[in-house]
Every structure is written in structure tokens, then in C-alpha cells.
Amino acid sequence: MGLKRIVKKSLGLGEMGFTKDGGNINWFPGHMAAATRAIKSRLKLSDLVIEVRDSRIPLSSAHPELQSQLSSKRRILALNKKDLANPNILNKWVHYFDSCNQDCIAINGHSKSSVQKLLELVELKLKEVISREPTLLVMVVGVPNVGKSALINSIHQIAASRFPVQEKMKRARVGPLPGVTQDIAGFKIANRPSIYVLDTPGVLVPSISDIETGLKLALAGSVKDSVVGEERIVQYLLAVLNSRGTPLHWRHLNNRSEVNQFESDNKREYNPKDLRPQSRKPLNVSDMLYVEDMVTEVQRALHVSLSEFDGNVEDENDLENLIEQQFEVLQKALKIPHKASEARLMVSKKFLTLFRTGKLGPFILDDVPDVNPPKP
Numbered sequence: 001m002g003l004k005r006i007v008k009k010s011l012g013l014g015e016m017g018f019t020k021d022g023g024n025i026n027w028f029p030g031h032m033a034a035a036t037r038a039i040k041s042r043l044k045l046s047d048l049v050i051e052v053r054d055s056r057i058p059l060s061s062a063h064p065e066l067q068s069q070l071s072s073k074r075r076i077l078a079l080n081k082k083d084l085a086n087p088n089i090l091n092k093w094v095h096y097f098d099s100c101n102q103d104c105i106a107i108n109g110h111s112k113s114s115v116q117k118l119l120e121l122v123e124l125k126l127k128e129v130i131s132r133e134p135t136l137l138v139m140v141v142g143v144p145n146v147g148k149s150a151l152i153n154s155i156h157q158i159a160a161s162r163f164p165v166q167e168k169m170k171r172a173r174v175g176p177l178p179g180v181t182q183d184i185a186g187f188k189i190a191n192r193p194s195i196y197v198l199d200t201p202g203v204l205v206p207s208i209s210d211i212e213t214g215l216k217l218a219l220a221g222s223v224k225d226s227v228v229g230e231e232r233i234v235q236y237l238l239a240v241l242n243s244r245g246t247p248l249h250w251r252h253l254n255n256r257s258e259v260n261q262f263e264s265d266n267k268r269e270y271n272p273k274d275l276r277p278q279s280r281k282p283l284n285v286s287d288m289l290y291v292e293d294m295v296t297e298v299q300r301a302l303h304v305s306l307s308e309f310d311g312n313v314e315d316e317n318d319l320e321n322l323i324e325q326q327f328e329v330l331q332k333a334l335k336i337p338h339k340a341s342e343a344r345l346m347v348s349k350k351f352l353t354l355f356r357t358g359k360l361g362p363f364i365l366d367d368v369p370d371v372n373p374p375k376p
């Protein structure tokens with residue numbers, strides 16, 4: 001299929017994948033090897049593991065090297081950032097993991113009610129050991145930027161309201177950049193039995209042979225943008241969107257009067273929280289309208305470029321040409337001055353932000369595996 005080929009071609013990677021010390025992409029920071037060893041040894045002591053994954057990439061955000069150790073433990077998969085994922089497909093993913101006998105729950109790490117449901121599941125799974133052990137250890141693991149610290153903070157707040165916690169509460173650091181948590185920190189969340197929750201740094205594997213998995217991780221923010229390059233990530237994102245025909249669903253935004261109608265229809269349901277950037281600073285009304293207008297322009301530009309395109313998106317050269325055209329229309333839609341020397345980079349950064357904050361709509365990039373594949 002064209003997608004995989006264009007990915008390799010446009011990234012100039014040939015047959016190479018993401019490797020620790022090779023070629024164009026060096027993405028395995030030194031501290032991760034030591035952190036991975038520390039996590040592996042502490043995993044042996046844990047009574048339960050919450051493996052946090054990104055709901056938009058439920059498979060690609062698994063840490064392959066830890067899987068064999070994790071599958072032998074009491075484990076709950078927490079598919080975080082569910083607010084950014086397509087709910088119907090996310091349901092299918094949860095059913096898929098259920099069918100593999102893997103406890104799984106979709107959550108929003110910033111929402112206490114959502115994290116509360118996860119804690120109920122944790123307690124249920126720990127029931128059999130609670131009566132035997134004076135101290136229980138719950139470990140939170142996952143690749144960078146999936147929201148481990150945000151989840152820990154929510155767990156901490158819930159615990160503080162439920163149990164008389166003696167220790168001074170510490171908050172985990174939460175950041176929009178991968179690799180923020182660099183050491184393993186423990187929090188006591190309950191007494192009798194004492195339950196400790198251990199946050200861990202996000203770690204990746206030294207090499208990923210599948211280039212698409214690497215790009216999905218970059219798109220979700222688990223690999224630093226500067227490592228892969230924003231333009232490459234956006235080329236991949238546009239390749240995915242075009243191959244799926246997603247911009248064709250933005251048809252209702254095709255002309256300005258419909259746009260206005262669409263905007264006014266939607267304004268009533270407008271929730272300022274939806275427009276918070278990753279720093280979670282609230283936007284004022286004029287900022288919100290500016291972002292809303294920009295999203296509409298972007299969606300309209302991509303809709304027009306794909307619907308007027310007379311090539312074949314399955315063909316790598318055609319798809320590459322389409323993406324080149326789309327960089328130009330996006331520059332206009334994103335109001336980036338024509339002569340800006342760094343225009344392409346600015347287009348990429350803004351477009352990525354719209355995607356990552358969910359403004360372009362909810363997405364799930366991994367396909368749900370077929371649980372009952374047809375017999376050969």
C-alpha cells in the first residue's frame with residue numbers, strides 16, 4: 001500500500017527503521033536504558049501494574065520489551081486520553097482486550113470520575129492480596145507522554161479525600177514534552193494496608209523495526225518532535241488522513257455560508273475546556289473564536305484539496321504530490337506569511353498542535369485486530 005512506501009520515501013529512510021544509534025533518527029536518550037533496568041527490577045516487587053497507553057494508539061504505545069514481564073503480573077491496561085479518541089473504535093479496542101482476558105479501561109487522566117473507576121478496578125483486582133499483605137505496591141508504567149503523571153496526580157487527589165494520608169502530598173510533574181518524569185517516585189495513597197503508587201519515567205525501546213509504529217508514537221508526542229522532525233510527522237499524518245478519506249467527511253465545511261451555519265449550530269454546545277491547550281491555561285473568548293475559525297479553515301482547505309485531487313491516493317507519487325499541495329493550502333489556512341523562511345516548519349507545528357489537542361476531531365490510528373480471522 002502507498003502509505004507505508006510514502007512514509008519511507010518521504011522520510012528518506014529506505015529500509016531503515018527507528019534505531020538507537022543509526023542513520024537519520026536517533027531517538028533513544030541515554031537515561032532510558034538505565035530507567036528501563038530500574039523499572040524491570042521494581043516490577044518484580046509490584047502487586048499490580050497499571051500500564052498506561054494512549055487511546056489513539058492502543059497497540060503502538062505498548063512497550064514491547066516489558067510485555068513478557070507485564071503479562072505475568074496483575075495488570076490493568078489504562079487507555080488514557082480517551083477524550084482524544086474516537087469513542088466507537090475505542091469501545092472496540094476495549095472489547096478486543098477483554099476478549100484477550102486483559103483487564104482494560106478507557107480513561108481521561110485529568111478527570112477524577114474517570115480515574116475513580118480505574119481505582120475501583122484496582123481495588124477489585126487487589127482484593128485477594130489486601131487481606132494478606134501489610135503493604136501493597138502499584139506501579140504505573142508506560143511510554144513517554146501517555147499521561148502517567150497526570151493520572152498519578154488524579155489518584156493522589158482522590159486518595160487525599162478518602163484516606164488520612166500522613167505524608168505531605170507531592171504532585172507528580174506533568175508536561176507536554178516526552179521524558180518529563182526522569183526518576184521513580186512513590187506516593188502513599190492509603191493506610192492499612194499501606195498502598196503505594198509508584199510513578200515511573202516514560203521509557204521507549206532502543207529500536208523499533210516498524211517505521212509506522214515509530215511515526216505514530218511521534219504523532220502522539222511520545223518521541224520528541226525534534227528527533228523525527230515536525231515536517232515528517234505532518235507528512236505522515238496527512239498521508240494517513242488522505243488514505244482514510246477523512247477530509248472528505250469535512251464536506252459540510254465546504255463553503256463559507258455553511259461554515260457560518262455550522263459554527264452557529266455548534267456554539268451553543270461550546271465548552272471552553274475543550275479548547276485548553278496542553279498547558280491547560282484557559283483561553284479567552286476571542287482566542288477561542290480564533291482557534292475555531294482556524295480549524296474550520298484548515299478542514300475546509302483539506303477537504304477541497306482532496307475532493308479536487310484527480311490522482312490516486314494509493315499511488316505513492318500521487319499521494320506525495322497531494323501532500324505537497326496541502327502544505328501550501330495549509331499555510332494559507334493557518335495564516336502563515338508567504339515569505340516566512342520557516343513557513344513549512346510553522347505550518348507543521350501549528351497543524352500538529354491542532355491534531356494533538358483534538359481540534360481536528362477524535363482519532364484512533366491503530367486498527368483493531370480481527371479477533372476471529374477468516375479461516376484460510
Ligand SMILES: Nc1nc2c(ncn2[C@@H]2O[C@H](COP(=O)(O)OP(=O)(O)OP(=O)(O)O)[C@@H](O)[C@H]2O)c(=O)[nH]1
Nearest residue numbers: 081108109145146147148149150175179180181202
Ligand atoms: N487530552 C488529554 N490530555 C492528557 C490526558 N492525560 C494527560 N494529558 C496530557 O498529556 C501530556 C503528558 O502528560 P504527562 O502526565 O506528563 O505524561 P507522562 O506519561 O507522565 O510523561 P513522561 O514523564 O514523559 O513519561 C500533558 O500535556 C498532559 O496534560 C488526558 O486524559 N487527556
